[in-house]
């Protein structure tokens with residue numbers, strides 16, 4: 001059997017990324033290079049990602065990220081078998097910058113082009129790192145997404161449930177904001193929660209009483225806001241211990257909801273080879289521990305890619321491109337950037 005070496009390009013949110021991934025003759029993936037240029041500092045003054053600033057930064061940095069990735073891999077374009085690029089969903093200006101960059105390389109070097117759904121990139125990552133067989137259960141928990149997917153193949157996803165309002169990462173970011181912690185809020189809330197008592201405040205577990213695996217995190221966020229306002233009444237700053245206890249309580253509630261809904265989703269997929277998790281919020285250690293326990297109780301594998309592959313990166317796009325290419329998928333110069341693209 002042959003090997004396949006793909007360049008991957010990602011620019012759908014606030015990370016400009018390029019990577020080189022090889023599918024070996026043994027059927028395993030290997031990351032030869034992975035470059036991620038974050039934009040946190042560029043958006044810091046605005047309390048969130050500014051699409052126009054993000055698009056411009058992607059356009060300015062993509063070429064350099066690609067060159068860095070090729071240098072890291074020690075390869076020239078002629079050593080590649082294809083170019084994979086995130087074609088959506090995401091902030092359209094950034095996605096367009098990535099798609100144009102990939103088209104230029106594909107035409108210039110005479111390489112096949114494969115467009116990749118960003119969510120499929122996250123969802124297929126466990127097969128790059130852990131050789132997980134189809135079908136498996138994927139819990140995708142990022143800043144913009146939260147869903148359970150039955151993954152049956154590189155392009156076959158069954159949506160089993162998801163959030164009806166905020167994504168968990170988004171809720172972490174909003175809670176960080178209301179507690180005057182910097183963005184992105186997930187890691188900040190997690191660090192703060194480490195000093196807190198998760199049992200002090202009775203926070204809601206939304207939708208736990210309803211069947212199925214849909215979730216809701218918006219009410220939980222509002223509950224944190226009310227507690228904060230009560231704690232701050234008559235003062236102008238939140239006590240450090242109060243803040244830590246709020247973070248710990250919030251994090252525990254999110255973890256418990258995700259765990260219980262994962263248990264139900266696993267029950268809906270009796271032939272699953274494992275429970276896998278991906279997306280930025282999968283970096284959270286409390287969430288990981290809760291999910292690991294669910295998998296153990298169900299007697300199935302728990303697969304959580306390394307943190308750097310849970311957040312946005314281009315190795316997952318290169319890998320998803322290789323998997324799609326393997327099914328015969330090819331895209332032409334009419335490949336469109338899509339702001340919305342459900343799996």
Ligand code: KG4
Pocket residue numbers: 013141142143144145168169170172173184185186187190279280281282283284285310311312
């Ligand atoms: O997957 P990702 O890098 O970007 C997309 O949304 O596609 O996820 C970013 C999200 C942010 O909302 C961030 O706050 C959250 O993931 N996040 C975390 C942690 N690290 C990142 N949430 C909770 N705990 C963390 N340790």
Ligand code: ZN
Pocket residue numbers: 118122142279280311312
């Ligand atoms: Zn993502």
